[in-house]
Amino acid sequence: MKNPSRRRFLAVTCATAAAVSAGPTFAKVGNARSLKMRNLHTGERLNTAYWSGGDYDSSGLKQFNRLLRDHRANEVTRMDPKLFDIVYKLKEKLNYNGEVEIISGYRSPKTNAKLRAAGRGVAKRSYHTRGMALDIRMPGVPLSKLRKAALDLRAGGVGYYPKSNFVHVDTGPVRRW
DSSP states (O other), X not given: OOOHHHHHHHHHHHHHHHHHHTOSOOOSXXXXXXXXXEETTTOOEEEEEEEETXXXXXXXXXXXXXXXXXXTTTBOOOOOHHHHHHHHHHHHHTTOOSOEEEEEOOOOHHHHHHHHHTTSOOOTTOXXXXXXXXXXXXXXXXXXXXXXXXXXXXXXXXEEETTTTEEEEESSSSEEO
């Protein structure tokens, strides 16, 4: 066998690169993870666990799905649980214990089309219509700091909307705008 130390080095390097490129994830162990959220359109609040007993909590997820529904059509969808991991990691990174304000969660395709036709800068194939995006802010946290923390996670898309006072996060490919 030629150069076993080189082969070992290459194997370790490849394994490390694969682990790093996978992005921030949680192992399926650990304590409960809770979030406090307020839907700014409906005024509804929720403070509950979305993760417990080493896995996603179906009861908590259902409650968050309801909170994040399309308020215009009163339509609920299954939100991507990884969104909650992103928000949880942001909360930890920023040492934030307050309510996360939701500007937009799920949007039905019909609502998305109406907003797009009204010239609201809405993407035709928005991740909001797939239950894979949230527009958020954290009162007391500068928006630029929230944006930087979201970018540092490298967990999906990050949009910065300082004039509208929110940051968009989604579980799609890593990108920024």
